[in-house]
Amino acid sequence: xRTPPRWRSVLAPAAMAAALAAAALGGxxxxxxxxxxxxxxxxxxxxxxxQPAHPAKPDHPAEPGQPQYPGKPEQPVHPAKPEQPGKPEQPVHPAKPEYPVHPDKPQYPGKPERPVHPDKPVHPAKPxxPVTPVKPEYPAHPAKPxHPEKPAHPVTPxKPAYPAKPVKPEYPAKPAHPATPAKPAYPAKPAKPEQPSKPAYPAKPAKPEYPAKPAQPATPAKPAYPAKPAYPAKPAKPEYPSKPAKPDYPAKPAYPAKPAKPEYPSKPAYPAKPAKPEQPSKPAYPAKPAKPDYPSKPAKPELPAKPAYPAKPAKPDYPAKPAHPSKPAKPAYPAKPSKPDHPAKPAYPSKPAKPAYPAKPAKPEQPSKPAYPAKPAKPAHPAKPDHPAKPAYPSKPAKPDHPSKPAHPSKPAKPDHPSKPAHPSKPDHPSKPAKPSKxxxxxxxxxxxxxxxxxxx
Numbered sequence: 001x002r003t004p005p006r007w008r009s010v011l012a013p014a015a016m017a018a019a020l021a022a023a024a025l026g027g028x029x030x031x032x033x034x035x036x037x038x039x040x041x042x043x044x045x046x047x048x049x050x051q052p053a054h055p056a057k058p059d060h061p062a063e064p065g066q067p068q069y070p071g072k073p074e075q076p077v078h079p080a081k082p083e084q085p086g087k088p089e090q091p092v093h094p095a096k097p098e099y100p101v102h103p104d105k106p107q108y109p110g111k112p113e114r115p116v117h118p119d120k121p122v123h124p125a126k127p128x129x130p131v132t133p134v135k136p137e138y139p140a141h142p143a144k145p146x147h148p149e150k151p152a153h154p155v156t157p158x159k160p161a162y163p164a165k166p167v168k169p170e171y172p173a174k175p176a177h178p179a180t181p182a183k184p185a186y187p188a189k190p191a192k193p194e195q196p197s198k199p200a201y202p203a204k205p206a207k208p209e210y211p212a213k214p215a216q217p218a219t220p221a222k223p224a225y226p227a228k229p230a231y232p233a234k235p236a237k238p239e240y241p242s243k244p245a246k247p248d249y250p251a252k253p254a255y256p257a258k259p260a261k262p263e264y265p266s267k268p269a270y271p272a273k274p275a276k277p278e279q280p281s282k283p284a285y286p287a288k289p290a291k292p293d294y295p296s297k298p299a300k301p302e303l304p305a306k307p308a309y310p311a312k313p314a315k316p317d318y319p320a321k322p323a324h325p326s327k328p329a330k331p332a333y334p335a336k337p338s339k340p341d342h343p344a345k346p347a348y349p350s351k352p353a354k355p356a357y358p359a360k361p362a363k364p365e366q367p368s369k370p371a372y373p374a375k376p377a378k379p380a381h382p383a384k385p386d387h388p389a390k391p392a393y394p395s396k397p398a399k400p401d402h403p404s405k406p407a408h409p410s411k412p413a414k415p416d417h418p419s420k421p422a423h424p425s426k427p428d429h430p431s432k433p434a435k436p437s438k439x440x441x442x443x444x445x446x447x448x449x450x451x452x453x454x455x456x457x
Contacts, residue, residue: 318415
């Protein structure tokens with residue numbers, strides 16, 4: 001048995017002190033070994049007297065006893081399960097047959113050489129675009145007219161005085177707080193002066209007409225493009241040789257019949273389990289005391305009527321704006337050239353018919369499993385006590401109706417914008433010549449790719 005390290009640190013000084021005391025006693029014993037008749041010194045008595053007895057502690061008050069629940073019944077012992085029979089040995093399967101060797105594939109003929117295409121013609125140089133003339137400068141814009149100063153806004157009238165507030169009813173006395181004294185009535189406010197009428201706005205001056213813009217010079221016509229040279233005719237493609245027929249594959253050998261599985265022995269039936277004992281009913285809880293009724297709240301006083309706002313003056317009518325000028329019609333684009341038709345594809349050779357698979361052997365029937373024993377019914381739970389009814393809340397007072405707001409005055413219609421001066425019409429450009437067709441088969445179909453012939457096996 002080993003000593004823990006914490007006790008080792010405590011026992012080390014104690015052992016050293018015991019060794020020193022033994023050495024001192026050994027020295028004195030050797031000194032007084034011959035003095036056997038010397039009497040020992042008497043031990044002095046303690047200085048303090050006997051201690052008084054402690055007073056008796058009072059008994060603690062007895063706690064109220066908890067309701068004793070009935071003891072739970074003992075669970076019945078389940079019977080032992082029967083031993084399961086062992087699994088039968090699996091039969092040995094026969095070896096699989098070897099597959100036949102496939103015949104070698106025939107060699108396909110090589111592709112023929114492609115013909116040499118002639119060189120493409122050189123395109124002529126494009127004509128030089130003429131220089132566009134310099135655009136003339138527009139005349140200086142006239143100065144805008146000076147608008148008259150806006151009239152000063154009138155002073156907003158003061159709001160009319162509110163009627164005196166009604167005296168609040170006295171609330172019932174509360175046990176903690178003293179009764180609130182009645183609120184004194186406010187003195188009547190003086191009447192406000194009437195608002196003077198708003199002056200009418202002065203009429204706006206008419207805008208001056210803009211001067212006509214100068215006509216732009218005519219653009220010179222572009223020169224016509226030279227005619228495109230014709231491409232030389234392409235040589236015809238050579239015919240490809242036909243592929244050799246594929247050899248037929250040998251028939252697949254049939255699998256040997258599998259041996260029948262042995263029948264499993266029937267399992268013994270499970271013994272019936274004993275019924276569980278019924279649980280004892282719980283003790284009923286004591287009834288809760290009823291809540292006291294709350295005092296009803298006093299009715300809310302009605303709000304005073306909102307004063308009506310003064311009517312706003314009507315806005316002046318703006319002058320009518322002229323209509324926008326019409327734009328010139330867009331020129332029509334030249335018609336696009338039609339694309340050439342695609343050449344017809346060659347017919348692909350038909351594929352050989354797929355050989356049928358051999359019929360699969362029928363599976364043996366599996367033995368039926370035994371039915372599980374029926375589970376015992378669970379005992380019904382004891383009925384719970386009904387909860388006490390909740391007291392109804394006091395009804396809330398109805399909210400007062402808010403006064404209707406005054407209708408907004410109708411806004412005047414927006415005036416039309418003034419018309420802008422018409423721009424000078426631009427001269428029409430000459431139509432461009434039709435571009436050459438850049439379709440899929442218009443001179444760029446053979447770039448070293450062999451098309452789709454020869455891949456349809």
